[in-house]
Amino acid sequence: MKSLQVAFLPIVRSTFDVPFAEQMIDDARQSLVKAGFSLLEASQPIQNLDAAQQVARDFSSLNPDLVVVFQATFADSTMIVEIAQAIDAPIFLWAVPEPWTGGRLRLNSLCGINLAGHALTLRRIPYAYAYASPQDVQTVQKIFDLAQASSLSRRLKAARFGVIGEHPPGMDSCHLDESKLKEVLGVQIERIPLEDVFARARAIPQSTIEQTQTLLSAQLDNLDTLPQVSLKGTLSVYNALKEIVIERKLDGLAVRCWPEFFTEMGCAACGAMSMLSDGFGQISPIPCSCEADINGTITQFILQTLSDAPAFGTDMVGVEQETDQVALWHCGLAPMTMANPKVRAQGGLHSNRGLPLVMDFPLKPGEVTFARLSQATGTLRLVLGKGEMLGLPKPFSGTSGIMRLNLPAQRFLDLLMSEGLEHHISLVYGDYINALETFAELVAIPTLIMDRR
Incomplete structure (x- = not known):
């Protein structure tokens, strides 16, 4: 099978711990590159609806095998909905755990994909998800299986x-x-x-x-x-x-x-x-x-x-x-x-x-x-x-x-x-x-x- 193309689209809100979020993004990117995916990326993480709309326009004609929305921090669901409705590819939501320190909630990533999953379900848009570290091998395998399935479906069509x-x-x-x-x-x-x-x-x-x-x-x-x-x-x-x-x-x-x-x-x-x-x-x-x-x-x-x-x-x-x-x-x-x-x-x-x-x-x-x-x-x-x-x-x-x-x-x-x-x-x-x-x-x-x- 050809090299699988994955649109890797991180989402970040500036009110959270951006340096920590950027480290998570870099680690996830490296995991996907190491696994052999060909990544399609925007110039920077998506931070607002305007940016999401621009990404949706830019990526709608690229035909990726899979869209990986990396929820680096919490955000409302408007950005993910915009992307999912514009790009004809399966959606994979990826949230990352963070330490329970008793202090600041630095990312609140899980709540972000929870909100996104609800919004997509209301619109009858299917998705897969992972709540795992950027280095998690099983998550990368899930991404591979879904991207491969998408590529196979397109070949059959x-x-x-x-x-x-x-x-x-x-x-x-x-x-x-x-x-x-x-x-x-x-x-x-x-x-x-x-x-x-x-x-x-x-x-x-x-x-x-x-x-x-x-x-x-x-x-x-x-x-x-x-x-x-x-x-x-x-x-x-x-x-x-x-x-x-x-x-x-x-x-x-x-x-x-x-x-x-x-x-x-x-x-x-x-x-x-x-x-x-x-x-x-x-x-x-x-x-x-x-x-x-x-x-x-x-x-x-x-x-x-x-x-x-x-x-x-x-x-x-x-x-x-x-x-x-x-x-x-x-x-x-x-x-x-x-x-x-x-x-x-x-x-x-x-x-x-x-x-x-x-x-x-x-x-x-x-x-x-x-x-x-x-x-x-x-x-x-x-x-x-x-x-x-x-x-x-x-x-x-x-x-x-x-x-x-x-x-x-x-x-x-x-x-x-x-x-x-x-x-x-x-x-x-x-x-x-x-x-x-x-x-x-x-x-x-x-x-x-x-x-x-």
Whole structure:
């Protein structure tokens, strides 16, 4: 994700201890700079309504990811209201404690954000807050999570996703509710007929296909052993999809991968989607879901944006209650960067159709976050959880792995079935639960957390 821009706007009243307040401001500024934020600042702290109005005018066109109002001293709420109404970004109110000395109340910072919070609530303006020292690590993390969530929300509002074909019959979990996605997330959907992809794939020059195969052979050393006509079919599909993404400026694809790719093109689409999701061929990673699962693609986009790494959409195909483990599997579309480096990745045949190209490797070990933008309740909800991919042999052919859950496996299974959740989840390496919860709260999506709580 790009460097996060934070508008850092301190408020000071001259009737309080200004030198002490200025020290608090400097300390908070240093904490934010040290954390890597790009700060947007006024020339001096805001001291009156006129100054607040000028800042509001100056900053309204700068589009910060977050506005941090640092309440260095008490002030009435007029200045914060002016800023919050003018700048299109989430508001974070930060007050600082001061020693209880029995003497002068030097800052009265807490009362300032209390007053501000009431004024914003009356105007239905949401905000987050902290009452903590300028060096407080948890506060800086809260600021990071909220700024990151805001940046992600903006990226989604500008994002365009392609849906190729319709989801297969009976795959209701892949249903596209375009109006709801637009209303809640702001994403744009472009429908693309399967026939357009097939025609473009058939027109890819043989020289381009051979060049792609040469590059891919550096990562998969068994391509020459696979049926070559079908292999080249997958590689032509990869190039066709890549062209469509570039021409239409798409940020992700949801592809009806069966049965037509097998029956019309004589190949599997899985390998092509793996390559795109991985950023193969010097393009940015383009998240792809099979079965035209657009909510899966958007979930992968969210995870990819937060982590700066490719994400993977997978089925849950087995649960072992005794060890709290879940078997994850998909035919072969996981990004190759998720392969266990101790096991050589291979090109493979689709497990049901016997055609290439699918990827074949176990998922690498490490902490993972899984998520799903679910519509099981008829409204959008973000399902979240954590686990650990284990460095074990893959449970099935294709791209698969074994995840140890962060909750009892029976509880996971009960939630999966009692909530009627979709059969796909998306995962990425790392812990992004707090960031996802913050994002869901920002865009007003309910969450279901699958953990020990």
